[in-house]
Amino acid sequence: MTKSTPDPRDPLGFDDLLDQEELAVRDTVRAWCADRVLPHIADWYERGELTEVRELARELGAIGALGMHLEGYGCAGASAVQYGLACLELEAADSGLRSLVSVQGSLAMYAIHRWGSEEHRLRWLPGMAAGEVIGCFGLTEPDHGSDPASMRTRAKRDGSDWVLNGRKMWITNGSVAGVAVVWAQTDEADGGSGVRGFVVPTDTPGFSAPEIKHKASLRASVTSELVLEDVRLPADAALPGVRGLKGPLSCLNQARYGIVWGALGAARSCLEAAREYSISRVQFGRPIGGFQLTQAKLADMSLELNKGLLLALHLGRRMDAGTLRPEQVSYGKLNNVREAIEIARTSRTILGANGISFEYPVMRHAANLESVLTYEGTVEMHQLVIGQLLTGQSAFR
Known part of the structure; x- marks a missing residue:
């Protein structure tokens, strides 16, 4: 048993479950987000526009993030876990950025790659992988x-x-x-x-x-x-x-898988902001992180975040093995987005009034997650998918 002090940002040693290539992909996307997105995202969000989207798409293409889990045609051929880690880091910056990449790669490019003709693939995929063409x-x-x-x-x-x-x-x-x-x-x-x-x-x-x-x-x-x-x-x-609907639903399953990871990026960003704030914010003569109720909130949020990461990794390993089923993706999307939005809301309570300021990422993530909660399948739809799996009865109609 190791006696080293656990990292509060990785208390369960999640990184130990990743290989060097997976860590390298994660670190590349994290560094790009820190350089190109985080200094500007609050302003972009407040303005309500992303005029730099074409430039960002080309840069994302340059680091291999667009259609990265697809093979050939200029795509990186990354594993499902590598793609998931990229989604996590992108959404830790902002859900809108992960949506750009997810729609490009898991919806538009995947549809052409999986269901298109060879002429479609040759005409569109190389430019889309490079970020020269947005889909x-x-x-x-x-x-x-x-x-x-x-x-x-x-x-x-x-x-x-x-x-x-x-x-x-x-x-x-x-x-x-x-x-x-x-x-x-x-x-x-x-x-x-x-x-x-x-x-x-x-x-x-x-x-x-x-x-x-x-x-x-x-x-x-x-x-x-x-x-x-x-x-x-x-x-x-x-x-x-x-x-038939097999076509679009197969694409949505790809995108939902990215959300399983991405939502946790937003949750991680909120939790880390709350943790750091609790250490520096002094009330009643001591940091608020020293009070039991604050520690209880932080502990519960860390627990749910890390459980979600383990679930995402499990689903990613199954996707790489070719054994992932759509119902299993519903488990991940339902749980991880639902817990992520609760982490964002609880983090806001720790920051108090500062939680609504764009000086911190929490309210921005919370508002974004309200959309993530219902797109690519609402809570109710994923509950019904799981319910049908458990009972053999369809309750959609």
Whole structure:
């Protein structure tokens, strides 16, 4: 048994479970965030805009963070655990930054990589991996979020072409994207029923992406509506590898896995801010970290954070082994985001009034996590996924 003093930032020795390549990836992303994001993020968030998004995307491409868990076409071919650690460090800086990377790699790039044609891959993936082309993923609609099967966006045949009409909502990267992966309903007469995906260059006539303003969360992130008005595409714009909801849901599973890790980055940032504050803040003649109630809060937050890290690592090892199931990702997304938002809220109580200041990251993370809590599957949807696993009964309808 070692007699060395435990690191309060890693009390369970989590780093001992990581190999040197995993630690190197984590440290690279952490250093980039410290240099390029942390000095500016409070200002970006307060302004509610990320005008530097294209520059940041190119820099993220340069360090291999975009589509990093994909193979070939300029992608890094990293492991699932390495990708998870990158998501953790990105979201420790800001959820909006992790969303940029997650939508680019786990949604838009993954859809093209997994379900696209070789022509799609060769045309789009190298530029996306380099951050020269930003992608977005059009699934959610104004009236259809948790129930994508009811989407109203339609793709109709017109000769050999496809013509798309519809609207998508809450689309990360939408107004800065060069390519959109859009999911639409098709009819039997149009070459196959059900949902199909389409690779849509955003300069196609009829496509527009007005940016959504006045957000109280994810303010350092580009969020848009997608409007498709008679968007005409050639026949080969359709993703050939999949039909039905299996396509978009497989992409969402990739993104949810990143969230399992990412939410813990926000939680870690909040906990560390609260811990440091408790040591320096003096009330009633002593640091508030010396009072039992404060220590109880810190202990509970550290416990939940480190349990979440062990769960994320377990899921990552399963993904690398090819044995991870979607229901298991639901366990991770449900638990880790729910605990992360509670850590953010409790950290705010330790900081008191200072907790609402952008001098500290806590309120910014708390507001961001309110979005993370419901996107890529609400709490209720993941509870029902797990409930179906436990009972064999579907309660979705």
